[in-house]
Amino acid sequence: MEITTKSNLEVSVVHLKGELDNESSEYLRKNIEKLIESEKVNIVLDFKELSYSNSAGLRELIALYKLANASGGNLKLCALQPQLEDLFSFTNLRKVFDIYQNEDEAVASFTV
Amino acid sequence: MNSLFQDDVITISVASNPRFLTLIRCMVFNTALLLKFSEKISREIMLAVDEAITNVIKHSYNQCYEKEIIVSLHLKNDRLEIHIRDYGKKTDPSCIKSRDLNDIKPGGLGVFFIRKIMDHVEYDTSPEEGTLLKLIKYKTDCGPSPAGGHNGD
Numbered sequence: 001m002e003i004t005t006k007s008n009l010e011v012s013v014v015h016l017k018g019e020l021d022n023e024s025s026e027y028l029r030k031n032i033e034k035l036i037e038s039e040k041v042n043i044v045l046d047f048k049e050l051s052y053s054n055s056a057g058l059r060e061l062i063a064l065y066k067l068a069n070a071s072g073g074n075l076k077l078c079a080l081q082p083q084l085e086d087l088f089s090f091t092n093l094r095k096v097f098d099i100y101q102n103e104d105e106a107v108a109s110f111t112v
Numbered sequence: 113m114n115s116l117f118q119d120d121v122i123t124i125s126v127a128s129n130p131r132f133l134t135l136i137r138c139m140v141f142n143t144a145l146l147l148k149f150s151e152k153i154s155r156e157i158m159l160a161v162d163e164a165i166t167n168v169i170k171h172s173y174n175q176c177y178e179k180e181i182i183v184s185l186h187l188k189n190d191r192l193e194i195h196i197r198d199y200g201k202k203t204d205p206s207c208i209k210s211r212d213l214n215d216i217k218p219g220g221l222g223v224f225f226i227r228k229i230m231d232h233v234e235y236d237t238s239p240e241e242g243t244l245l246k247l248i249k250y251k252t253d254c255g256p257s258p259a260g261g262h263n264g265d
């Protein structure tokens with residue numbers, strides 16, 4: 001999985017490309033932990049190019065969501081692709097995460 | 113009924129290393145499409161198999177990445193049967209628990225997905241060594257699927 005991050009003063013947007021599974025979820029965690037350690041606690045995960053996740057990926061998302069919240073921030077999601085839509089429909093995770101259609105909407109939600 | 117598939121079997125043997133999961137996912141997804149499952153259902157079957165093999169690596173082989181896992185896809189006219197054979201610690205079906213979705217915490221999601229997606233899940237521990245996990249997904253245009261499965265939950 002490829003991860004690219006862009007940050008401004010308010011929000012960091014993390015683009016994920018590829019598949020989120022047992023191996024790549026660890027890579028994601030390290031990236032997000034770095035952001036939070038540098039006090040960038042408002043985070044958008046952009047799933048536009050994320051084609052797949054398994055339960056290991058979801059577990060990581062839950063853990064990172066809790067970490068961001070515990071640090072006084074929030075972790076929001078955008079641009080879920082069909083497989084991710086299915087996963088979130090299977091579970092109650094839609095009730096947990098704030099999910100937006102695209103990056104712009106997700107970023108704007110932090111300034112409202 | 114289209115009888116393209118009488119009892120074709122595709123078998124792959126891989127090491128118990130998570131890096132091979134991508135390969136297996138690809139094989140399962142494309143085989144399900146070949147059997148005329150929808151893209152959505154094919155993605156779900158792929159997820160169930162991914163979760164099952166992840167559990168084998170984690171629990172049967174205790175994260176040892178050099179053991180053998182054999183995955184067989186049995187193409188039937190009315191269903192796709194997936195057999196996952198390992199030679200590790202035997203699975204005790206009574207100890208396998210799905211997660212309560214009202215409890216927002218990590219863990220147990222894999223088993224939840226397997227049971228939610230597949231019509232039939234059977235852990236055969238009769239082999240001398242290891243476990244044979246049988247997963248079955250019926251095609252909905254071949255009559256009602258047995259109890260359980262995606263539409264029954």
